[in-house]
Amino acid sequence: MNLLPISTPLGMIEPLLIVCGVGFAILLLDLVLPHSKKHWTGTIALAGVAWAFVRAVGQWGLEQRGYADMVVLDDLATLFNLLFLASTFVTILLSEPFLRSETVEQTEYYALLLFCTAGMMLLASALDLITLFLGIEVLSISLYVLAGYRRGSDASNEAAMKYFLLGAFASAILLYGIALTYGATATTNLSKIAEALTTAEAAFPAGLLLAGMAMILIGFAFKVALVPFHMWTPDVYEGAPTPITAFMSAGPKAAAFAAFLRTFFVAFGPIHGDWNMLLSVIAALTMTVGNVAAIAQTNVKRMLAYSSIAHSGYVLIGLVAGGNAGGTGAIFYLLAYTAMNLGAFAVVILLEHRGVGGDELRDYAGLGFRYPLIGATLSLFMISLSGIPPTVGFVGKLYLFGAAVQTGHIPLAVIGVLNSAVSVFYYLRLLVLMYMREPGEVLPPIRVPAAIGAALLATSVATLGVGIFPGGWMEAARQGVRALFS
């Protein structure tokens, strides 16, 4: 059914409205549903996300601006919306066992997840620093609560507190940066900032603008966990409920990158030379710190947290390279990373849930032969994360490093591949543990819940399938970038 014509302002943000609406509906339903029926809200949330996804698919190829040019609908926004909705869908699938085993409220959990998704979607469609800030805040505040959702656990509380305090600082800095940029260019609209920077070269106060840009950069750097603003990541990833950790490393990270991409390619595109060098140093640092620190971890969630930092560094290579190739590389990598990382977390959640050990690496000893299918799936994700073909992780890295080489950033590409070599060590350590060590205790048989099974199937098909036939995703990523330069 077509409730809202695409040309109307509301039709333009239809998927966003659906997600918000379902979120509110769930909150209201909570009042009337008896306790035994509360798990229905999960199904409703799934249906809502699926509906929004279908509507977002319908928006592919459409371009429109609205709300006084504060919101834009283009292929970049649509592509990211699809990514967010897909990752939220998978997260809901992964959350069901967690919510059932821990005695926590289900309804608010799903509602918060949906609001967070709405924030991400707004972020990807923001054409104005104000909407952008609005998106970031909606996203972040939902996440602060979700990170502390295991109320009984100290670690979870610590994660939420840390994330909230540091996140609030980062938001404040970002906001200050927006204010300074407004002071320098007299506008908060991304395209108009670019115009101001190209036409009135000498007219704006350079110091003010650069300070503003640097602060905006810091804000983004915090959200996507770039060195040296990454300190919160390991603690928050470790303490948060595992489905939320999985979610944070996928959707919100991609959302922050989407805004990062749009802000720096569109608004600050004209002064490319001023931020390029800085970003390439940050990229090199982020990859190196993330990978080297990951080696030393003994906890799977902390290891994946550092690995997520390292992967932010890889994506940043795309931003440094810039242009069509760099943008496409960054977007493709985000798609790839979401698929393979959600998959890896799905396995962690499954094992956690089934009481086969916990989050410690040593708990994985001997799993591979005891549970052949689970072992093979986790191996696939690890191989993909380390960038070995024929997986989507390899194609993504190939594209990113290719963009770097093409634009003459060969040292950065070399640092990138050396980092990949380092990362092979810790990713494949899971294979060592699973296949080359004996289990510490007798491992009980595992029955895979249908929801997690579906999530695993989807992510592994994407990881392997797109690894072998990357054409479709690549074309989508390319289309998305084209929207930036039109």
Added chain:
Amino acid sequence: MTLTILGVPILTFLTFFPTVGALLILLLPSSKPRTVRVTAFLVSLFTFAASIPLFTLFDSTQRGMQFTEQSAWVPDLGITYHMGLDGISMLLILLTTLLTAVSILASFSAITTRVKAYMVTFLLLETGMIGVFVSLDLFLFYIFWEVMLIPMYLLIGVWGGPRRVYAAVKFILYTVAGSLVMLVGILKLYVAHHATTGVYTFDLLQLYDTALDPGTQLWLFGAFALAFAIKVPMFPFHTWLPDAHVEAPTAGSVILAGVLLKMGVYGFLRFAVPLFPEAAMTYTPWIIGLALIGIIYGALVAMVQRDVKKLVAYSSVSHLGFVMLGLFVWNVQGLSGGILQSINHGLSTGALFLAVGILYERRHTREIADFGGLSETLPWFAALFMIVCLSSIGLPGLNGFIGEFLVLLGAFRAWPLVSAIAAVGVILAAVYLLWMYQRVMFGPITHEKNRGLPDLTKREFWTLAPVILLIIWIGVYPNPFLRRLDVSVSELLGRVRTHTLSLKAPPASPSMAVPASAEGAK
């Protein structure tokens, strides 16, 4: 010419049939290891049989690639599914299919745990290996090149000896580090090709014609050569090899020595040299120097080993030095000798590892001091083991002689002194192998356990027999093999020469004046 098997073009069939077999084995119950073993063997045997037409139908007069297949894969990036072979890769593919079948047969009694997973891993490894040799697209090649690492890593790490995890991790880190540097090189080449022609392509045959300035060539050759030198392995990148060889199960060692090391050699021949001929010439003295060090150093270290398997592992370093020497003297004798020698090494060293495995299964030790006098109890084994050792030493009438002779001849024509130094390696090989043979097989029986050991079983005999047959065939009548290399070798030399004629003083000038048809050794 398109040859198909069951409607599938032959190279695609050969590459992926082992994978299909592996999937089939996954469906078998793991409670019946015998069924699994036999199925895996039949799959590998059939793959070998299917690869024989490549040898018989190969047109040794035709230039360029044969049995080619090409179809679009990722057109946006200029990636094609392009396969084909010339004389060099054809021989290496046959070596691969043969050694895989032999290795699987040799694993029947050696591998008793997780048989199903082992066989699946082994067949996937075969897909990777064949894929490397048939790919004519750098993207496709790189995928197979890396994909192959994981099964090898598992073979060493799961079914290996006591220090297997260390060896497996060392193996994969060394090779991955090298490959990734090559990846940057590939990307640079890809971008450079676009810069001059306006076309994005990973197709090797198109990339051959990329015009590169000498400085870029030096860097790119370096990036490719590093990956291949680690794989060969050339001194000083060889330190992963003894660990990997010693810890790997017998069949893993056979494949490692027989095929994986050859990929390094093949990489130089197919990629590094023809893509960057000028740079290859510039690096020649360095590579020759490292090859000589490898020959002497490998032999000396082999001599003092107490463990038979380690001895064989270090002998590989020495023998691969010969191969690299042959490649980089830039004349027909050296080049065909080097290629033939790399096939020979696959056969001889593969057989040596099989023999060591046979000993190990009987005594569960590889210390030379634990043996002695075995020729009395194992007469059949003693005879076959002798032939294998002599082949590795390079006794006339066996394959090793032909290869080493050609390499030394080629080296002599370029630099007599180099040839003289390399010849010392041949003498040292006789020393360490015969000395080892003497201590293991002859003399009085000093350990009670060595009495009454059973001689070769039928299955063990059949693992060694085909390899020994080839050892003798190549030794007596190498012409069918050399003839199939002729065109590929002269084409490669032609490329190197035309590209370096413009240089003022090519380092290897003595060989330059000799026409490609001068083939004194045959």
